[in-house]
Amino acid sequence: MPNQHKPTPPLDELAPHILRYWKTRLNDKEIVLALQKHFDMKRYGIGLTKFRQIRVDMGLERSQSAGSHYRDHPAKPSLNFRRCSLMLEHER
Numbered sequence: 313m314p315n316q317h318k319p320t321p322p323l324d325e326l327a328p329h330i331l332r333y334w335k336t337r338l339n340d341k342e343i344v345l346a347l348q349k350h351f352d353m354k355r356y357g358i359g360l361t362k363f364r365q366i367r368v369d370m371g372l373e374r375s376q377s378a379g380s381h382y383r384d385h386p387a388k389p390s391l392n393f394r395r396c397s398l399m400l401e402h403e404r
Contacts, residue, residue: 318357320366325351326358327370334372340364 320326329350333343344363351358367373 318353318355320358320362321347321351321356323366326366330363330367330370330372334367340367 326347329347330343333346338346340360340363344358344360347358347363
């Protein structure tokens with residue numbers, strides 16, 4: 313019985329399209345939909361999970377997963393929350 317999953321398009325054909333759409337700052341879902349227009353989807357298949365795996369292997373990471381999320385926030389977020397709460401109460 314054959315596998316129900318289709319093979320992924322060859323990476324050497326897929327990579328230039330990924331880079332082009334990556335530079336236009338599309339999100340992952342939009343890139344996958346755009347990539348599906350470039351390949352014969354009866355022969356090949358690419359989904360969001362496989363695309364994310366390929367993207368990470370190519371070294372393309374979103375800023376949040378690259379660690380900047382933790383650098384942007386203070387070391388003590390609860391203290392920052394209290395300060396904001398006090399400011400909001402003071403404005404009332």
